[in-house]
Amino acid sequence: MTHTLAVLVENTPGILARVAGLFSRRGFNIDSLAVGRSEDPGISRMTIVVEGDDSILEQVTKQLHKLIDVIKITDVTRDDFVDRELVMIKVNTETSTRAEIMQLVDIFRARIVDVGPKSLTIEVTGYESKINAFENSLRPFGILEMVRTGKVAMLRGFKSITISDHQKREETN
Amino acid sequence: MNYSGAEILIKSLEAENVDTIFGYPGGQVLPIYDALYDADIRHILCRHEQGAAHAADGYARATGRPGVCLATSGPGATNLVTGIANAHMDSVPLVAITGQVPWSLLGRDSFQEADITGITLPITKHSYLVRDPSELARIVKEAFYIATTGRPGPVLIDIPKDVSSTVNEYIVPEELHLPGYKPVSEADSWQVVEAAKAIAASERPVIYAGGGVIISGAHEELLRFAELLMAPVATTLMGLGGFPGTHPLSLGMLGMHGTKYANFAVCECDLLIAVGARFDDRVTGKLETFAHEAKVIHIDIDPAEIGKNVRVDIPVNGDVKIVLKQLMNVLQPRLGEAWREKIQMWKKEYPIDFCDNRELKPQAVIREIYRQTGGNARITTEVGQHQMWTAQYYTFSKPRSFISSGGLGTMGYGMPAAIGVQAGCPGDTVFDIAGDGSIQMNIQELCTAVNYELPINVAVMDNGFLGMVRQWQELFYNRRYSQTKLFNPDFVKLAEAYGAEGFRVTKRSELAPVLEQAIRSSKPVMIDFMVESEENVMPMVPPGESLSKMLG
Numbered sequence: 001m002t003h004t005l006a007v008l009v010e011n012t013p014g015i016l017a018r019v020a021g022l023f024s025r026r027g028f029n030i031d032s033l034a035v036g037r038s039e040d041p042g043i044s045r046m047t048i049v050v051e052g053d054d055s056i057l058e059q060v061t062k063q064l065h066k067l068i069d070v071i072k073i074t075d076v077t078r079d080d081f082v083d084r085e086l087v088m089i090k091v092n093t094e095t096s097t098r099a100e101i102m103q104l105v106d107i108f109r110a111r112i113v114d115v116g117p118k119s120l121t122i123e124v125t126g127y128e129s130k131i132n133a134f135e136n137s138l139r140p141f142g143i144l145e146m147v148r149t150g151k152v153a154m155l156r157g158f159k160s161i162t163i164s165d166h167q168k169r170e171e172t173n
Numbered sequence: 174m175n176y177s178g179a180e181i182l183i184k185s186l187e188a189e190n191v192d193t194i195f196g197y198p199g200g201q202v203l204p205i206y207d208a209l210y211d212a213d214i215r216h217i218l219c220r221h222e223q224g225a226a227h228a229a230d231g232y233a234r235a236t237g238r239p240g241v242c243l244a245t246s247g248p249g250a251t252n253l254v255t256g257i258a259n260a261h262m263d264s265v266p267l268v269a270i271t272g273q274v275p276w277s278l279l280g281r282d283s284f285q286e287a288d289i290t291g292i293t294l295p296i297t298k299h300s301y302l303v304r305d306p307s308e309l310a311r312i313v314k315e316a317f318y319i320a321t322t323g324r325p326g327p328v329l330i331d332i333p334k335d336v337s338s339t340v341n342e343y344i345v346p347e348e349l350h351l352p353g354y355k356p357v358s359e360a361d362s363w364q365v366v367e368a369a370k371a372i373a374a375s376e377r378p379v380i381y382a383g384g385g386v387i388i389s390g391a392h393e394e395l396l397r398f399a400e401l402l403m404a405p406v407a408t409t410l411m412g413l414g415g416f417p418g419t420h421p422l423s424l425g426m427l428g429m430h431g432t433k434y435a436n437f438a439v440c441e442c443d444l445l446i447a448v449g450a451r452f453d454d455r456v457t458g459k460l461e462t463f464a465h466e467a468k469v470i471h472i473d474i475d476p477a478e479i480g481k482n483v484r485v486d487i488p489v490n491g492d493v494k495i496v497l498k499q500l501m502n503v504l505q506p507r508l509g510e511a512w513r514e515k516i517q518m519w520k521k522e523y524p525i526d527f528c529d530n531r532e533l534k535p536q537a538v539i540r541e542i543y544r545q546t547g548g549n550a551r552i553t554t555e556v557g558q559h560q561m562w563t564a565q566y567y568t569f570s571k572p573r574s575f576i577s578s579g580g581l582g583t584m585g586y587g588m589p590a591a592i593g594v595q596a597g598c599p600g601d602t603v604f605d606i607a608g609d610g611s612i613q614m615n616i617q618e619l620c621t622a623v624n625y626e627l628p629i630n631v632a633v634m635d636n637g638f639l640g641m642v643r644q645w646q647e648l649f650y651n652r653r654y655s656q657t658k659l660f661n662p663d664f665v666k667l668a669e670a671y672g673a674e675g676f677r678v679t680k681r682s683e684l685a686p687v688l689e690q691a692i693r694s695s696k697p698v699m700i701d702f703m704v705e706s707e708e709n710v711m712p713m714v715p716p717g718e719s720l721s722k723m724l725g
Contacts, residue, residue, distance in 0.1 A: 009353070010352070010353060013302070014290065014294075014300075014302070017291065017294060018294060021294050021295060022295075025295050055480065058480060059477065059480075059481060062476050062477035063477050065353075065476070065477070066298075066475070066477055067353070068298070068299045068319060068351065068353055068354045069353050070353050071352045071353040072353075163352065
């Protein structure tokens with residue numbers, strides 16, 4: 001089963017190496033890892049997609065918690081959540097195929113961000129299956145290059161994954 | 174007032190009550206050594222950085238206070254690596270300080286540059302590369318707090334030379350802010366209640382006690398707990414001394430070279446109470462059959478240990494000392510006569526013993542060391558047969574009296590560790606029980622012992638082999654002794670060359686008098702015991718087998 005973890009970490013040098021190293025040395029598989037600043041400039045937020053059963057997920061979570069700079073881990077998959085990924089695809093275009101590709105861009109609500117004489121660069125965001133479907137539909141034209149950001153995720157509704165929320169909960173415990 | 178980074182470091186170490194540092198100078202730590210020159214901290218110059226790390230580790234294990242080692246950048250730092258990994262595996266509070274090339278040269282493959290924070294990432298509890306002298310005081314305070322609290326472990330502080338030489342204001346750090354680090358102490362009450370229910374319902378409980386008992390100082394609580402339940406106690410290698418080995422409820426050590434009665438008891442128990450232990454493969458043997466009839470209660474301060482190797486029925490996450498108290502508050506005394514009788518029968522039928530032919534057997538040497546020290550010495554070991562014989566034949570009854578490399582299994586640990594133990598416990602009799610292979614891995618530290626007048630006793634069980642590997646070759650590789658026969662130096666002359674006293678014992682009749690002389694001596698002593706060459710450590714659970722399938 002695939003789990004999506006939202007991990008809040010202190011924004012210290014080396015934290016990415018600590019997290020990535022932990023996964024490799026404990027033999028856990030990362031499907032994707034996206035990292036960036038959170039609403040608090042001192043705190044980075046990682047979205048880690050990990051494959052494994054409940055016992056593996058338990059170990060992943062516990063081992064991550066042992067890292068001093070890891071503040072909070074939430075398995076958003078256990079709740080109602082939205083996830084998105086941004087992809088850029090550079091696709092081979094001939095005059096004969098250009099219209100068809102642009103039609104696909106419309107259907108998938110993607111965007112053309114660069115036009116070259118023999119290529120189009122397309123940006124698309126969405127959940128994983130949509131992106132996979134888009135990729136597959138472009139494949140026959142010849143994908144020259146592709147880059148994916150990895151998944152980011154957030155809980156639906158008013159619920160949020162933040163440090164203050166975490167600290168508040170700790171105080172009531 | 175303004176100080177150099179190095180002076181701030183020393184002030185911060187003094188604020189942590191550091192009285193001893195084990196180290197070795199070099200280019201990038203020159204400012205630190207300059208600041209040490211006037212400091213009230215004793216510096217012990219080891220002869221190899223690995224020795225310094227192990228000495229700091231031994232100091233920490235014997236005293237319970239964090240050990241500190243100091244090395245220069247590059248090779249100095251990489252020489253600490255084995256020592257840091259060793260401390261990590263056995264949860265030893267160690268603060269390792271390394272010099273680093275200045276920030277302007279960092280990342281340019283400069284002379285004696287090594288990415289030591291990167292190299293030690295998987296073997297430290299935490300690490301720091303200091304960017305600015307203004308961070309130093311806070312980092313040192315955090316490092317000691319992290320190293321010593323929760324499940325202890327090594328913390329590395331890497332200090333570039335410009336950081337240690339730049340002048341900055343020294344501000345005593347305020348309260349620490351570590352939002353991601355909240356070590357537990359008390360266990361949740363529902364866990365305690367569940368554990369107590371399982372204990373009350375059990376007929377054949379066994380307590381499986383590990384190094385966590387010693388680290389948390391829970392030996393008295395464990396004794397009361399065991400007596401309350403009248404439950405037998407098997408300890409791991411790291412747990413030796415956490416429960417009195419002379420106590421009627423003691424089963425001695427369990428696992429690969431454990432006693433038969435400990436292993437039988439674990440195989441047949443209906444409740445296994447793991448106390449500060451981590452189900453290492455050397456303890457469990459084949460996992461599928463380990464305590465297969467039992468419910469498992471696992472008490473540990475590190476939640477990641479619970480459920481890591483075995484399925485646990487009742488997790489109890491907390492400090493062992495506090496959890497045992499919590500449990501005793503809700504438990505009733507019990508008797509369990511039939512179970513204890515069965516164990517007594519096993520103890521009578523399968524005592525831990527060897528075939529004593531009055532020759533110079535290593536087991537006899539260790540029994541004699543036990544007799545002459547009244548069980549009151551602090552014993553370090555290297556790794557191999559002599560280590561297992563020490564675990565089997567020196568009946569440990571006090572915490573922090575057995576100091577040995579358990580998790581990593583580091584040959585060459587014992588002598589530098591003994592130096593650290595003697596430095597931390599000046600009045601105590603300290604023995605390093607060694608093998609003729611292991612002792613040569615850090616033999617240079619004999620010079621340190623002589624230099625600082627640390628009267629350690631090194632007992633070399635000299636069988637002319639890398640004994641444990643030879644034993645495996647005998648049992649599993651058809652006696653093909655590939656690269657295990659040792660050519661050795663003259664250990665007596667070697668000891669004398671270093672300025673220590675050297676003795677050789679070849680006959681059983683010489684054993685007692687020479688040991689007496691060694692213990693009386695105020696100098697470091699090395700005794701070369703020419704023991705039987707092909708003696709095996711028995712009993713033995715073959716690797717990957719069930720605990721019930723013991724050889725010997």
